[in-house]
Amino acid sequence: MADQRTMAELLRAPTEGYAEAIVVPPILAEHFELKHNLINMMTSDQFFGLEKDNPHDHIRWFNKITSTIKYKDVPNSAIKLMLFPFSLAGAAHRWLEKEPPRSILTWEDLVSKFINEFFPPSRTINLQNEISNFEQRFGESFHEAWDHYKDLLRACPHHAKLTHAVNHQTSAVTTAMTAILKQFQANPPPDSVKAVEEVCVTCGGAHPYY
Numbered sequence: 689m690a691d692q693r694t695m696a697e698l699l700r701a702p703t704e705g706y707a708e709a710i711v712v713p714p715i716l717a718e719h720f721e722l723k724h725n726l727i728n729m730m731t732s733d734q735f736f737g738l739e740k741d742n743p744h745d746h747i748r749w750f751n752k753i754t755s756t757i758k759y760k761d762v763p764n765s766a767i768k769l770m771l772f773p774f775s776l777a778g779a780a781h782r783w784l785e786k787e788p789p790r791s792i793l794t795w796e797d798l799v800s801k802f803i804n805e806f807f808p809p810s811r812t813i814n815l816q817n818e819i820s821n822f823e824q825r826f827g828e829s830f831h832e833a834w835d836h837y838k839d840l841l842r843a844c845p846h847h848a849k850l851t852h853a854v855n856h857q858t859s860a861v862t863t864a865m866t867a868i869l870k871q872f873q874a875n876p877p878p879d880s881v882k883a884v885e886e887v888c889v890t891c892g893g894a895h896p897y898y
Contacts, residue, residue: 709787710798712769717761722770729753730774735806737780742843743806747799750775765795772798780806815844 730753735746754768769792776784783805792798819840824833 707789709784709789710769710773710792711790713763713766715762715766717759720759720762722767726757726771727774730771731777734775734777735780736778737776737783737806738778741780741806743803746775747802768795769798815840819844 730750733749735741735743750768750772754764754771757764757767759767773781773784787801792801822837822840824830825836828836
């Protein structure tokens with residue numbers, strides 16, 4: 689069957705497929721709009737999606753900022769959904785643009801997709817191996833090893849703090865870190881206040897933390 693549309697209709701730009709991935713729920717508040725200063729705040733520390741970037745750190749930063757934003761009759765989750773795209777740049781922004789239209793309905797959906805994209809299981813496995821097999825490097829001082837180890841822990845997305853004292857040992861602590869922990873007990877870094885152990889879901893180990 690011949691196409692019955694007129695030339696004007698054929699040349700008209702398509703409107704399908706341009707919907708945003710994020711669906712913001714209806715807002716009941718009258719005269720609500722995002723202020724430019726909020727948008728500028730989001731662009732001050734954007735997530736680019738580089739290999740060194742940690743999406744968990746970005747979500748923590750974003751939650752901290754948006755938790756202070758209050759509007760009457762406007763759910764905080766709606767504010768997060770509206771502001772989050774402004775906190776992305778580069779590869780991260782392109783990722784969001786490629787997500788299927790209307791595929792993100794809640795803040796939890798967005799966080800899940802974001803984390804899965806930029807902190808895939810392979811990255812968790814690599815981190816698990818680094819933590820579980822941690823060894824003090826040749827020529828590395830105790831304080832340098834301690835800082836190096838803490839950097840690995842900060843990168844781990846699955847820490848659960850316990851209130852055990854630092855001298856409480858468990859068999860899950862790696863042999864190398866047990867030695868380093870003993871050094872810490874005998875000669876704590878000058879900037880430490882107290883130390884506890886953490887159990888990491890990533891590797892199942894208990895790690896010194898302060």
